[in-house]
Amino acid sequence: MNTKNKLYLIAFAFVSFAMASCSSEDPVPENDGEVITDVTLMFQEIDASGNAVGSPVEFTASDAEGIEVGGAPTIETVMLAKGKTYEMSIEVYNSIENENITEEIQEEGDEHQFYFLGSAFTSSPFLSYTYDDEGTELIGLKGIVSVQQSPGFSTAEMRVILRHDLDKNFPGADNPNFTDYAQAGGESDLDITFPVVVE
């Protein structure tokens, strides 16, 4: 066998090996870890000295499929009473991975912040919000919501936005009703509009 033939044989062996070793892997189902499927607003009525009154009420927005094309989210109507003050805490959950994301947001408090917009807080607002988080960072996982004694409307909208990777030192970013939140940079992880009814 001369060198030339050997060379072609080596080439042939090389090619057949590479061709044979090359087929795609079997797909593996992937659970969407980043997705938020359930957001629960928990309202606990408090009195003037901050003590809990009665039992808390919960309102949930959920979208079981996460980000997939298809089903729209179900968003419950938030029902609150006139003249009352509530402590609102937000629970964020991924039901696909069975993961509580609330803790992650708390841990990465320097990168996350909730904003509360919509007609409930603007024009003639019937709700007012102040951050009341544990620790020093303003996050919005906990806050105080006060309902006006005699609001001009009984229905409105509350838009809950969770910003990620924003500049928390941006002027105005400490205002929970900051309409120009986009100016502080970052992106929205959540943007849910809850209908609100006060009675």
Next chain:
Amino acid sequence: MNLKTGLLITAFILLAAFSIQAQDCKLSIRGKIIHLENNEPIEAAYVWIVEAEEGAVSDQNGNFTVKNLCLGTYTLTIQYIGHKTITDTVNLESNNYSKTYRLEDEALELSGVEIHGHRDAVQTTSSVSALYGENLLESRGENLGESLKRISGVSTFSTGNSIAKPVIHGMHSNRIMIMNNGIRLEGQQWGAEHAPEIDPFLADEITVVKGAETVRYGPEAMGGVILVNPAPLPTNKFRKTSLNLIGGTNGRMGNINVVHAGGSEKIKGFGYRIQGSAKRSGNIKSPDYFQDNTGVSELNLSTSLGYSTSKLGVEAYYSLFHSELGILNDSHTGNLSDLENIIENGRPFGDGEFTYDIVNPKQRVTHHLAKLKSHYHISESWKVNFQYGFQLNHRQEFDKRRGDLNEKASLDLELFTNTLDLYVNHTHKNELSGTWGLNLIQQANSNVPGTGVTPLIPNYDMVNVGMYAMEKYSKGPLEVEAGVRFDFRNVNTARYINQELQTADLNYQNFSAFLGGLYHISPDLTFNSNLGSAWRPPNVNELFSEGLHHGAAAVEIGDPDLKSEKSLKWINELQYDGNKTHLEFTAYLNPIQDYIYLNPTGETYVSLRGTFNVYEYLQANAFFYGFDFAGSYEFTDKISGYLKGAIVQAKNTEEDNYLPFIPSNRLDWGVSYDFAKATDSRTNKLTLSNVLVAKQSREPDFDIAPAPPAYALFNLAYNRQLTVGENKLNLGLQVQNLFNTNYKDYMNRFRYFTYDMGRNVLLKINYEF
């Protein structure tokens, strides 16, 4: 007859004879000199007309002209080092004499003979432009897309300043093809933000074929082909090292490249080359602010080994491309409202700051390409070729995510590609030459598990078998070429959607053909025309996309029932190469059947994350046409100028609207002043150039932001070549965007988010030793 009459008659006869002679001595012999074995033109071959004692040297296209010859019979000799001398007898009767000469390699045994490396140039009747020499040197440090903007009719489709895809006559991604040293580059080209995985430093010439070249190169070569070719390997005793050092102020970019090539003295015909480049740049600055997270880090390598005798040629080649690049922070939008906010703002919300750090969102891409090529001359006119290529593309895209997920890629794809080419070339002295071949492509794409994101495209296996034949007939000033090809492709896909396995088995096939011709109207003037059909099977992302595309805040939905795109491209070029003038004019018509495009449905998708636009892949007939031109002129020995421009029109003929992301009209002109003395061949030149880009008035019906206004940029370049001993030192100083103009380009997807790059001062040093 008295003396007076006699004198008069003599004078008359003499005058007549003189005038006849004067008339008939303006004939010329024209010709083209090419390599017998691969049709590549031979530059600097020496032509001698024995009787007239006149000579000429062939130019880079192999053309030569010997002017001012009289009627008669001449003996013509053509000599080129390492090749057999041709002697031809020419009976010159008219001014139309033109002939193609094929030079044959001399046997290697001849000692001291320099033989050329085996390299296949494109021999096509399509319009071809190349970037080499001084122009390529000027483009060093830029990515492939940016470099190729120097060729008229080529622009870029970019995502920010570090991702640029070349666009030929309005087509990009999977509608054009990029060849890395003869192997079709197989990466994840479907994505708008997926740059070609190739380092321009590995090339010493980048050629753009602007016609449809499906027959020669296979499916997807619809709009054109880009050939990135290294220099031929040395085949005799030789040693050369070339070093490039480049620094840029914008992004504080540093770029280094080293190429070393050598040939062995002991083993005749053995040569090697090794090349490596590294690039690092930080945040890019727009005139008024830094673009956060726009750094680039690149590390590339290529190496080849070759052995050739007069009959056999073997080449092994490997190239590695590794890049990590940051994606502009503010371009990563959470939902439609975020997107609208930043578009309204017109620029990022923050002013940013300089850093080399690259954080999420970012891309990390590694591309390996290995090839083995061999040819063998069975006889003087027949050659068999074998080429095998292996490629592995690993693409990871990282998004801004919460917690541990931030460390994980949200897109992680591994693509294996095997290509096998077997073909036969024949070249005959009777003016016929051709190629017949078989082409096999096999591909496997896998999503690497563990991303925590439902994959955008499924895992798949693809096999493509193609058979083709092309023949070319050359006689004198005329070349006619025709070819046919048949392709069959099978695609097998599998993926999980909501824990359910979905599979598909799809077949595509197509017959394509082309016909082209080239005619040398006069020694200076050439006309070529090429009509080629081309096709492209739908891409996997067009068939199966189903999910969120972050940067665009869009949900994209594929259609598994899409048919193959079929196109016909007719391209015509007129080229004039005078003493002081060079002109190129290209015009084309390109109807496409079942053109696949992403159409906004007008619907929005609502989720807890917010609202998103919904896009779907549709098909419709489309029509592309346009022209481009390039010209240069030497006003004096010192001053020269150039002008380049392109217009592309692209319409969806069914809906009668314009297609998105088609380049707007552009014009590029410049003036150079040459400081070098006429006797000095070394460059010493200052060039002021101006790029004018019109507003895209042919806008599609839907776009998330209107087309940005027209802009004008000025650039300044000073290039100087020095000799250090026997070595060459090239120095270049360039100022891009001289006036630090704020502008946005329609073809940059990040025009929604930011102004383009501001002023950049670059220093480019090239030393050859």
